[in-house]
Amino acid sequence: MSSAGLVSIAPVRGDSMTFLPPPSPEHSQEFIMLFVAMSGTMVPMRVLESDSIESVKIQIQFCKGIFTRNQKLVCGGRELARNNSLVRDYGLSDGNVLHLVLRLSDLQVINVRTCCGKEFTFHVERSRNVGYVKRKIANKKLELIEDQEVLLNGKPIEDQRLINDLSKNNADAVIHLFVRKSAKIRAAPVGKNFELSIIAPQQKDIRECDAGRVSGQDHSESEHSFYVPRKPPDREIFLEPIIVNPKVELPPEIGNLINSTVNGLYNGNYPVRSSEGTGGAYFMLDKSGTKYLSVFKPVDEEPMAVNNPRGLPFSEDGEGLKKGTRVGEGAIRECAVFLLDHPKSGRRSFSGDIRRSFSGDVRRSFSGDVRGFAGVPPTVYVRCRHRGFNHPGGVSVKIGSLQMFMENNGSCEDMGPSAFPVQEVHKIAVLDMRMANADRHAGNILVSKGEDGQTVLIPIDHGYCLPYSFEDCTFDWLYWPQARQPFSTDTIEYIRSLDAEDDITLLKFYGWEMPPECARVLRISTMLLKKGAQKGLTPYAIGNMMCRETVKKESVIEEIVQEAQDSVLPGSSEAAFLDCVSSIMDRRLEEMM
Numbered sequence: 001m002s003s004a005g006l007v008s009i010a011p012v013r014g015d016s017m018t019f020l021p022p023p024s025p026e027h028s029q030e031f032i033m034l035f036v037a038m039s040g041t042m043v044p045m046r047v048l049e050s051d052s053i054e055s056v057k058i059q060i061q062f063c064k065g066i067f068t069r070n071q072k073l074v075c076g077g078r079e080l081a082r083n084n085s086l087v088r089d090y091g092l093s094d095g096n097v098l099h100l101v102l103r104l105s106d107l108q109v110i111n112v113r114t115c116c117g118k119e120f121t122f123h124v125e126r127s128r129n130v131g132y133v134k135r136k137i138a139n140k141k142l143e144l145i146e147d148q149e150v151l152l153n154g155k156p157i158e159d160q161r162l163i164n165d166l167s168k169n170n171a172d173a174v175i176h177l178f179v180r181k182s183a184k185i186r187a188a189p190v191g192k193n194f195e196l197s198i199i200a201p202q203q204k205d206i207r208e209c210d211a212g213r214v215s216g217q218d219h220s221e222s223e224h225s226f227y228v229p230r231k232p233p234d235r236e237i238f239l240e241p242i243i244v245n246p247k248v249e250l251p252p253e254i255g256n257l258i259n260s261t262v263n264g265l266y267n268g269n270y271p272v273r274s275s276e277g278t279g280g281a282y283f284m285l286d287k288s289g290t291k292y293l294s295v296f297k298p299v300d301e302e303p304m305a306v307n308n309p310r311g312l313p314f315s316e317d318g319e320g321l322k323k324g325t326r327v328g329e330g331a332i333r334e335c336a337v338f339l340l341d342h343p344k345s346g347r348r349s350f351s352g353d354i355r356r357s358f359s360g361d362v363r364r365s366f367s368g369d370v371r372g373f374a375g376v377p378p379t380v381y382v383r384c385r386h387r388g389f390n391h392p393g394g395v396s397v398k399i400g401s402l403q404m405f406m407e408n409n410g411s412c413e414d415m416g417p418s419a420f421p422v423q424e425v426h427k428i429a430v431l432d433m434r435m436a437n438a439d440r441h442a443g444n445i446l447v448s449k450g451e452d453g454q455t456v457l458i459p460i461d462h463g464y465c466l467p468y469s470f471e472d473c474t475f476d477w478l479y480w481p482q483a484r485q486p487f488s489t490d491t492i493e494y495i496r497s498l499d500a501e502d503d504i505t506l507l508k509f510y511g512w513e514m515p516p517e518c519a520r521v522l523r524i525s526t527m528l529l530k531k532g533a534q535k536g537l538t539p540y541a542i543g544n545m546m547c548r549e550t551v552k553k554e555s556v557i558e559e560i561v562q563e564a565q566d567s568v569l570p571g572s573s574e575a576a577f578l579d580c581v582s583s584i585m586d587r588r589l590e591e592m593m
């Protein structure tokens with residue numbers, strides 16, 4: 001039974017909360033006391049073992065005002081990711097500490113539409129103020145004069161007001177920006193975003209606007225000297241790709257990404273640490289300091305790694321936040337998933353050349369598109385030194401993944417799934433099933449607009465892909481209606497072209513010899529995807545076989561693996577084991593049909 005009314009958070013000394021009802025006699029046996037660790041405080045909380053994780057989060061929302069979707073709870077090194085599972089399913093007991101990690105984006109997306117029909121989106125850190133937004137608009141050559149007036153609910157807002165304050169307490173508010181003489185801007189919150197419409201009353205203004213009457217001066221210096229004091233350039237900065245195999249050539253897009261990120265660092269722009277997420281993630285700026293170029297995630301700042309900046313405890317046994325993952329292996333997986341996201345036009349570096357290249361001197365580089373079928377942002381393994389990262393023990397070189405920053409209008413978490421095109425959902429589904437992704441929540445899919453105005457989904461955060469076991473596979477898209485639609489012919493064709501053996505060889509060529517357990521997971525997930533698609537199953541039907549319904553109940557794919565393990569003789573080859581998996585899988589699929 002889940003009962004929000006029976007869960008409570010009690011105040012710590014000095015805390016304003018005063019809610020800790022005595023346990024009713026009929027439940028007194030079942031009550032346990034947990035402690036919620038957040039922002040340096042420890043808040044006691046009484047829960048029933050039969051409470052769901054969702055109801056625990058609801059109580060935290062009730063007492064602390066933090067929405068459930070912005071909460072991530074970690075206990076004993078494991079994320080309590082399944083909201084419908086019970087406190088007892090996760091084995092929580094009296095005195096356990098729940099680490100509460102907030103999932104709040106630092107970036108506010110602002111959509112601007114001008115009278116000239118120009119449209120653009122920009123990201124503003126929530127800690128910025130209204131004056132900064134005005135300057136950003138002026139910088140975009142919107143020809144808006146500096147003396148704009150901003151009204152919120154009819155009252156003027158000063159330039160010093162923070163974006164965070166405006167978006168936090170005024171979810172239904174409409175902000176009007178009046179630009180003297182020429183244009184009027186309306187800003188309406190749309191989900192987590194603001195949409196600004198700029199309305200110019202006279203044709204004259206439109207002409208002036210198009211002609212570029214007030215051309216965009218570079219305000220970046222003044223913005224920064226005013227809002228974020230520039231720190232002196234650090235001479236000991238560097239960033240370079242880690243290339244294990246000298247035969248690998250980086251594609252120009254990745255080379256450019258590294259170069260421009262280096263320029264941004266050399267120009268004195270400090271990495272901006274994201275306050276969202278469980279690990280350390282840094283937004284890297286361009287030379288002007290006004291545009292995000294890439295996201296750097298160092299391995300030593302991953303959840304439960306030694307320098308994790310979120311206060312998550314160090315993992316004693318090396319297991320990551322998700323079952324079947326290891327601390328410090330996230331960055332290599334981020335890169336591997338990008339490499340294995342083969343373009344539709346042909347497999348990435350897949351040809352007989354790869355094998356020849358091991359013995360001969362054929363140099364492999366990316367052939368064709370850098371963007372794959374699922375659109376994983378270009379990602380590369382790098383080493384980077386900068387004092388702006390978390391260095392409790394002194395500044396040192398960090399290894400991690402560097403991923404292209406993708407412009408977006410928020411994530412799938414901010415909107416209902418009905419607007420997502422079927423094909424966009426299917427491309428993510430194919431990627432996640434292949435990679436046995438243990439962390440596909442809606443917040444890890446960014447939403448953007450393509451050139452044709454169509455919604456495009458961008459998968460990010462692949463540090464928990466290619467795990468050692470299937471135990472924690474989770475796919476949020478499973479519950480979206482698009483997952484119950486059949487794959488298109490194109491997608492079936494793409495799935496048919498997949499080959500786990502070639503994928504393993506490709507990763508090896510790029511320098512990552514997968515642990516045998518992870519290679520086995522990739523082989524089995526690819527096998528299931530191919531067999532399922534061939535039989536005409538939907539992403540839902542296949543994905544459902546890979547996910548546990550509750551923490552305790554094994555998924556179909558786990559049962560298949562277990563049955564195969566019980567069937568083969570000890571010492572059998574991997575090929576014999578996979579043959580056995582294949583026939584059990586065929587039987588299970590037949591039963592399903």
Ligand SMILES: Nc1ncnc2c1ncn2[C@@H]1O[C@H](COP(=O)(O)OP(=O)(O)OP(=O)(O)O)[C@@H](O)[C@H]1O
Pocket residue numbers: 105106274276277278279280281295377403404405406407408439443444446460461463
């Ligand atoms: N390629 C990208 N383009 C734009 N924004 C990104 C990109 N990668 C990550 N972000 C943003 O950076 C923040 C942190 O990233 P991310 O979620 O990958 O970190 P994490 O610590 O692994 O998080 P989680 O706890 O969800 O696993 C998020 O706000 C995310 O939206």
